[in-house]
């Protein structure tokens with residue numbers, strides 16, 4: 001690995017000023033579970049690593065009013081947070097199956113999003129919760145929806161002089177139920193072959209699905225919402241036939257590739273299976 005300087009600013013302002021000073025020669029680092037691997041594999045070769053670990057406040061969860069998760073909050077904190085488990089259980093579930101405990105102890109939510117892997121564990125859950133990211137630079141702050149943040153594999157809307165400060169989560173409507181499902185080649189410490197999040201809002205009297213949010217990961221250049229499939233569910237009772245149809249529809253909404261983890265055809269079929277399974281799990285229908 002190429003030698004680099006390691007800088008540890010104590011404030012966001014200091015970090016932003018270092019980013020401006022070093023420009024292309026610098027790289028931010030949070031938990032380092034992606035950045036160090038990329039460095040070793042020579043996918044990046046910065047002269048300077050700017051650690052965000054010393055910046056106070058970036059590792060906080062705020063739940064008074066708008067729910068905000070600091071970019072430096074680790075997956076271990078998320079999976080154990082009672083506030084997140086209660087209000088955003090799909091995110092807690094996603095963080096709890098990322099890597100191993102050792103990885104989750106250091107890896108951060110912000111790092112997971114900024115790496116912009118199509119299979120990013122937390123992306124489908126954050127997409128169904130309609131989360132936004134707050135990006136800050138020395139000049140301005142901007143809030144982006146996740147679909148506008150993810151541009152392609154390894155590519156985000158982050159400017160070189162920006163830092164992801166926090167993830168903002170609006171409250172889901174009352175009576176919302178959901179599930180996050182990950183298919184990996186083995187049960188733990190593996191990236192997703194396909195991952196799916198489903199969030200449904202049902203009318204408590206009629207059981208009719210008022211609102212559906214479905215997101216898919218590892219089956220397109222970026223994690224994505226399956227919006228046509230959502231429309232199929234909305235306004236309807238979720239019976240077995242409709243659920244199977246929704247799964248079949250979802251597989252038309254993705255564009256998977258073949259790689260070492262699975263073929264495009266397999267991934268497409270698994271989207272249908274996982275979407276149907278996640279809908280059933282959300283509404284607690286028995287599985288067939």
Ligand SMILES: Cc1cc2nc3c(=O)[nH]c(=O)nc-3n(C[C@H](O)[C@H](O)[C@H](O)COP(=O)(O)OP(=O)(O)OC[C@H]3O[C@@H](n4cnc5c(N)ncnc54)[C@H](O)[C@@H]3O)c2cc1C
Pocket residue numbers: 027028029030031032033034035036037052071072097098099100103106107108109110111112113114115117119120121122158162163164165189190191192
């Ligand atoms: C053994 C192992 C298993 C893994 N398993 C999984 C898995 O199951 N699922 C999965 O999705 N991922 C997995 N990962 C990948 C990784 O752990 C996660 O993506 C993690 O969340 C990255 O967070 P980090 O804090 O370590 O990021 P870092 O490695 O510190 O940073 C990642 C990237 O984001 C940038 N960055 C980080 N924070 C910010 C910020 N606040 N603002 C701007 N840019 C920023 C960095 O410059 C870098 O480019 C695994 C990694 C390993 C090594």
